[in-house]
Amino acid sequence: MKALVHVTVKPDVLDPQGRAIQRGCASLGYRGVRDVRQGKLFEIELDAPDRAAAERLLLELAAKLLANPVVEDYRVVSIED
Amino acid sequence: MFAVLQFPGSNDDRDMVFAMKSVLGADARLVWHKDAELPAGTQCVLLPGGFSYGDYLRCGAMARFSPIMAAVTRFAAAGGPVLGTCNGFQVLCEAGLLPGALLRNRDLAFVCAPAHLRVERVAAPFTSRATPGQVLRIPIKHGEGRYHVTPEKLARLEAANQVVLRYCTPAGDVTDAANPNGSIGNVAAVCNAAGNVMGLMPHPEHAVEALTGSTHGRVILGSLLDFLGSRR
Numbered sequence: 583m584k585a586l587v588h589v590t591v592k593p594d595v596l597d598p599q600g601r602a603i604q605r606g607c608a609s610l611g612y613r614g615v616r617d618v619r620q621g622k623l624f625e626i627e628l629d630a631p632d633r634a635a636a637e638r639l640l641l642e643l644a645a646k647l648l649a650n651p652v653v654e655d656y657r658v659v660s661i662e663d
Numbered sequence: 664m665f666a667v668l669q670f671p672g673s674n675d676d677r678d679m680v681f682a683m684k685s686v687l688g689a690d691a692r693l694v695w696h697k698d699a700e701l702p703a704g705t706q707c708v709l710l711p712g713g714f715s716y717g718d719y720l721r722c723g724a725m726a727r728f729s730p731i732m733a734a735v736t737r738f739a740a741a742g743g744p745v746l747g748t749c750n751g752f753q754v755l756c757e758a759g760l761l762p763g764a765l766l767r768n769r770d771l772a773f774v775c776a777p778a779h780l781r782v783e784r785v786a787a788p789f790t791s792r793a794t795p796g797q798v799l800r801i802p803i804k805h806g807e808g809r810y811h812v813t814p815e816k817l818a819r820l821e822a823a824n825q826v827v828l829r830y831c832t833p834a835g836d837v838t839d840a841a842n843p844n845g846s847i848g849n850v851a852a853v854c855n856a857a858g859n860v861m862g863l864m865p866h867p868e869h870a871v872e873a874l875t876g877s878t879h880g881r882v883i884l885g886s887l888l889d890f891l892g893s894r895r
Binding site for chain 2: 591594595596599602616647650652653659
């Protein structure tokens with residue numbers, strides 16, 4: 583299976599990188615870009631008996647390693663057979 | 664004996680050994696991260712600064728998988744003193760030995776400058792040589808040193824006297840202008856609830872000789888030395 587896991591800085595935690603990118607957009611003339619948050623996207627190939635088991639495994643992995651739950655949120659974006 | 668851990672990408676490990684051994688006259692030696700046990704006679708563990716594992720994933724995130732970290736966790740649980748500076752602080756947070764996390768500096772810039780630090784906690788093993796409110800001048804050099812906990816958690820840490828150092832002005836005022844990286848509450852150093860594990864972003868090992876601008880690092884490293892002496 584192939585899965586995507588998305589990790590972002592929690593909404594209440596300052597993301598200076600995202601802010602710098604937003605300012606970059608504005609200086610390119612894209613005035614409508616009001617906010618940018620930068621995260622990480624993990625492309626994971628894994629073996630699991632079914633999608634539910636894969637999701638459980640991915641959430642466990644995100645909590646233990648892919649994200650630091652003190653400052654980051656995570657979600658499984660997709661799982662494909 | 665001070666055990667100075669050496670991870671792939673550590674770069675202040677030898678400076679730490681130099682400070683402990685050549686300046687303070689203590690017994691200190693490097694310990695490779697793949698070792699499963701701390702050397703016999705280890706009385707204190709020091710996690711140096713640097714870029715362990717190239718800062719892959721998050722700063723300090725991969726080092727906790729090094730075999731030596733299981734031994735460090737046992738050592739800390741038994742009450743042994745553990746000090747992490749800079750990347751060592753990040754490793755201790757990622758390993759769950761200290762509360763909070765360290766994020767990209769507020770202004771994105773890598774900051775390499777002397778920092779003024781107000782001592783908030785005077786206690787063995789890390790700050791017994793300090794006086795309450797004393798201002799230390801110790802350099803910082805990091806891009807990811809913005810300490811983060813929720814405001815509620817910070818209040819709990821303050822109530823439990825776990826905030827050890829705060830960034831301040833030379834006169835000792837804790838102001839936003841004196842905060843080099845945007846750390847919540849100007850926090851530069853925290854310890855665990857038991858008080859035997861501490862992390863700080865500044866580099867005491869770079870402030871041990873007058874030649875390089877300050878000897879205030881000895882207040883912290885010397886406190887550890889006193890603590891070890893008192894337990895002999």
